[in-house]
Structures are given as C-alpha cells and as structure tokens.
Amino acid sequence: MASNSKNLAEMLNTDVTVTATDIADGAVTTAKLADDAVTPTKVTDQIIGRKNLIINGGMQVAQRGTSQANICTEGNGYYTVDRWLFAESNPTSGFDATMTQHKATEGASTHRDTGQIYSLQIDVTTAATTLTSGEYVAFDQRIEGSSLQHLQWGTSSGKSITLSFWVYSQKTGDYSLAIKSRHNNTAFYTANGERRYVTKYTINSASTWEKKTITIPADTVQPIMNDLDDVDPYLSIQFGLCGAGTRLADASSSYAADTWYYDTDNLITYTLHPDQVNLFDSTSNNFFLTGVQLEVGDTATPFENLSYGEVLTLCERYYQKITPSLSVGQIASNNMYNTFLLKNTMREAPSTTLSSGSSVLGGGWTFNAAQDDAIRVIGSGGGNANIRAIGMVMTCDAEL
Amino acid sequence: MNITNAQYIFDEDIENANTAIRATIDGVVMYVPLKQGNRHYAEIMRQVEEGTLTIAEPDA
Numbered sequence: 001m002a003s004n005s006k007n008l009a010e011m012l013n014t015d016v017t018v019t020a021t022d023i024a025d026g027a028v029t030t031a032k033l034a035d036d037a038v039t040p041t042k043v044t045d046q047i048i049g050r051k052n053l054i055i056n057g058g059m060q061v062a063q064r065g066t067s068q069a070n071i072c073t074e075g076n077g078y079y080t081v082d083r084w085l086f087a088e089s090n091p092t093s094g095f096d097a098t099m100t101q102h103k104a105t106e107g108a109s110t111h112r113d114t115g116q117i118y119s120l121q122i123d124v125t126t127a128a129t130t131l132t133s134g135e136y137v138a139f140d141q142r143i144e145g146s147s148l149q150h151l152q153w154g155t156s157s158g159k160s161i162t163l164s165f166w167v168y169s170q171k172t173g174d175y176s177l178a179i180k181s182r183h184n185n186t187a188f189y190t191a192n193g194e195r196r197y198v199t200k201y202t203i204n205s206a207s208t209w210e211k212k213t214i215t216i217p218a219d220t221v222q223p224i225m226n227d228l229d230d231v232d233p234y235l236s237i238q239f240g241l242c243g244a245g246t247r248l249a250d251a252s253s254s255y256a257a258d259t260w261y262y263d264t265d266n267l268i269t270y271t272l273h274p275d276q277v278n279l280f281d282s283t284s285n286n287f288f289l290t291g292v293q294l295e296v297g298d299t300a301t302p303f304e305n306l307s308y309g310e311v312l313t314l315c316e317r318y319y320q321k322i323t324p325s326l327s328v329g330q331i332a333s334n335n336m337y338n339t340f341l342l343k344n345t346m347r348e349a350p351s352t353t354l355s356s357g358s359s360v361l362g363g364g365w366t367f368n369a370a371q372d373d374a375i376r377v378i379g380s381g382g383g384n385a386n387i388r389a390i391g392m393v394m395t396c397d398a399e400l
Numbered sequence: 401m402n403i404t405n406a407q408y409i410f411d412e413d414i415e416n417a418n419t420a421i422r423a424t425i426d427g428v429v430m431y432v433p434l435k436q437g438n439r440h441y442a443e444i445m446r447q448v449e450e451g452t453l454t455i456a457e458p459d460a
Binding site (some may be wrong): 186337347354367375378399 | 401402409411412413414415419420422425426428429430431432433434435436437438439440441442
C-alpha cells in the first residue's frame with residue numbers, strides 16, 4: 001500500500017520522500033549498496049581491529065615442539081601448540097594420548113573445509129572404556145584479564161561472547177565447553193572458588209569437519225579485574241574430552257550446566273557438562289580442533305587470519321625460546337654477569353630453563369629473571385679459568 | 401605441579417638478596433622469579449603455605 005501511495009504521490013508531483021516504512025524488509029541487499037556507503041560508524045566493533053580474543057586459534061605456532069606422547073602420564077602442562085594448556089586429573093584408568101600440531105596435506109579436508117592448515121590433535125593411544133569418578137581430561141586457553149576489560153563483566157552492562165571453532169572426531173556425541181573466570185585476588189579465589197559456565201556442543205557426524213558456534217552470556221556478577229591486584233585474572237576457555245563423577249556439572253546441585261556459578265568445592269569439581277562423552281574409550285578415536293575464535297557479541301564472524309609472524313609475536317608474551325651463547329676467559333672464582341633482552345616484553349617475569357648446549361664448560365649457570373623484558377645470566381667460575389656455554393637453549397615461561 | 405628441590409638463589413654481587421628460586425617442576429629444573437604473578441612462584445608459595453614444600457636457604 002505504501003509503495004502504491006508513493007507512486008500516486010509521484011504522479012501528482014507532491015511528496016516523493018522515501019521513508020523507512022516504504023522499504024520492504026530485505027529489499028536493500030548488499031549489492032545495492034555503493035562501495036563507499038558503509039562507513040566505520042555503521043560497522044560493529046566486532047569487525048574493526050583485532051576481533052579474536054583467542055591467540056593461535058589456527059594452531060600455527062608450536063614453539064615447544066610439534067608432538068608430545070603420553071600426555072596423560074606427563075600431566076598438566078603446555079605441550080606443542082602455543083597457548084593451549086593440557087589439563088587433567090592424574091587419571092588412574094590407564095588411558096593416554098599423544099598431542100600433536102597436525103599439519104594437513106595439500107587438498108586435505110582440514111584445509112579444504114576449515115581454511116586452516118594446522119589443527120590441534122589428540123590421538124588416543126591407550127583406551128579405557130570405564131572412567132573412575134573424579135577423572136577428567138580437557139585442554140584450554142587462558143586469556144589474560146587485561147585484554148578483556150571491554151567485556152564489562154561484573155556490571156549490568158556486561159557483554160556476551162561468542163565462540164566459534166572447527167572440530168573433527170571419530171567419536172560423535174556431546175562435548176563439554178567450560179568458561180572459567182579466575183578472580184585476581186588469591187584470598188577471594190581460595191574462599192569463593194572459580195566462576196564457571198559449563199555448556200556443551202554436539203559432534204553429529206563421525207570423521208567430518210563441523211563448525212560450531214556457541215554464545216555465552218555475560219557474567220554480570222564477578223569482574224575479570226578489580227582493584228585487589230594480586231595475580232593476573234584470566235578467562236579460561238576449556239574443551240572437555242572426558243570426565244566422570246564429581247567432575248561433571250550437576251543439575252541437582254547449585255552447579256548446573258548453562259548457568260554461571262561459583263565452584264566453591266576445592267576448585268576442581270564440576271568442570272564438565274554431564275553429557276560429556278568419553279573420547280578415550282577407543283584407540284581409534286582422535287580429536288581435532290582449529291579455527292578457534294572468541295569475539296564480543298552474539299554473532300560469529302569469519303575467522304580472523306593473521307600471519308605467522310603476528311601470531312608468534314602474540315605468543316611470545318607468554319613463552320619464548322632463545323639461544324644465547326656465552327663465553328668468558330679467566331673468570332676463576334668470580335661471577336660473570338650477562339643480560340639478554342627478551343624478544344618481546346612478557347606478561348610477567350618468566351620462569352627460565354636451560355638446556356645443555358653444544359659446548360658447555362666449567363662453573364654453573366643461574367638466572368635472575370626479575371624483569372619481564374630481560375634475563376640476567378650469572379656464570380659462576382667455580383675455580384675454572386674459563387667457562388662457556390654455546391648452543392644452549394633458554395626457555396622463558398610467563399604463561400597464565 | 402610436582403615441585404621438588406626448591407632452593408633460593410642469592411645474588412651476592414649486585415642485589416645482595418635472594419633473587420630467584422631454583423626448583424625441579426614436573427621434572428624440569430627451573431629458575432623462578434620472586435613474583436606473585438608468575439604461576440610457578442604462586443604455586444611454590446601455595447605449597448609452602450600448605451606445608452607440603454620447603455624452600456632451602458641459598459648456598460653459602
């Protein structure tokens with residue numbers, strides 16, 4: 001009716017102004033927009049600047065190595081792909097797995113379907129069809145609280161977040177996704193526990209790449225950072241692989257799935273969805289993950305592809321590997337001091353390890369890493385006239 | 401974390417104070433700065449407070 005009225009008005013040469021009600025829903029398509037008609041003010045923050053809160057979601061950086069066998073025996077820790085933490089409960093059922101930075105061959109479904117060459121792979125090497133209560137296996141990424149202030153959590157203005165990712169497994173069924181918010185005050189954290197939101201997604205088809213999207217409501221109760229500066233708060237995005245007993249969220253208690261709650265029970269329980277399948281029930285099972293993106297709002301947009309160098313730089317805020325060479329003569333019993341600037345300023349003064357170099361002689365080596373941008377290496381002569389360390393590898397860990 | 405053999409490192413030349421903790425963490429020898437924001441240091445101090453870990457004094 002409105003358009004007929006407009007035609008009549010045009011015939012009578014009167015009002016030809018087009019109002020919003022003159023335009024039918026869906027009538028203005030992208031093709032009808034002039035190239036310069038869309039300006040930054042009409043675009044959400046989601047697609048301006050760096051939108052992905054996950055680092056290394058494409059799994060392309062693996063400074064520690066590309067494969068680690070027997071991760072369930074090795075225990076919690078960072079292996080292979082940067083920023084992804086393997087987490088478990090020291091399981092006693094005997095299952096185990098290899099964690100790998102998997103690289104797709106040309107034309108493989110990983111690349112064809114997901115747009116990514118690399119993925120994180122969990123390959124079950126020893127199976128257990130029955131789990132013991134309290135066991136769980138998961139892996140997660142901890143996102144630094146200082147990167148999350150725009151979420152405005154802990155206020156009524158808190159913004160929801162949306163996670164999207166590609167997943168592949170021979171084992172179909174429901175898998176757990178947990179969002180965990182770690183308070184920055186240790187005393188508060190110890191007394192009240194972790195804020196958690198546990199939900200699930202479903203792998204529908206075996207051995208098929210599937211894209212999943214999950215929107216998580218804002219936590220309007222606990223801020224990610226406050227003025228009780230103690231340790232860095234973080235938000236953990238955790239992918240569950242198996243769990244049993246008290247590890248599962250429980251609708252009959254105050255720890256139900258799909259709602260935010262404080263886990264006050266020793267910080268270790270209720271971390272998985274009760275419908276979580278057991279990935280470890282067969283050595284035929286693998287779990288692949290890539291293209292992980294977390295963004296503000298309730299809409300998943302295409303994966304933000306960064307160059308390898310950009311992702312590596314982001315990862316080096318949390319972990320670096322450097323290869324200094326040191327050599328000094330006539331040190332005798334004195335100490336030698338040498339300072340190495342780190343590649344990038346790290347999140348915090350890092351823990352440091354040293355592998356034996358290709359040529360190490362005399363004395364002992366210690367580190368003073370009280371800074372987040374440099375390491376002081378102290379060589380103790382120990383009575384030797386010369387000390388040297390060539391080809392050694394130093395790692396610096398400031399992970400959350 | 402499995403933490404053993406924790407010992408303070410004393411810097412006698414510059415700081416004249418303990419500057420780090422050398423410890424074996426999950427089988428790897430690490431030098432851990434005395435910073436609460438460092439996850440290894442936080443865990444060491446948690447275990448010390450819990451009474452399950454003792455940090456040895458530095459070598460003389």
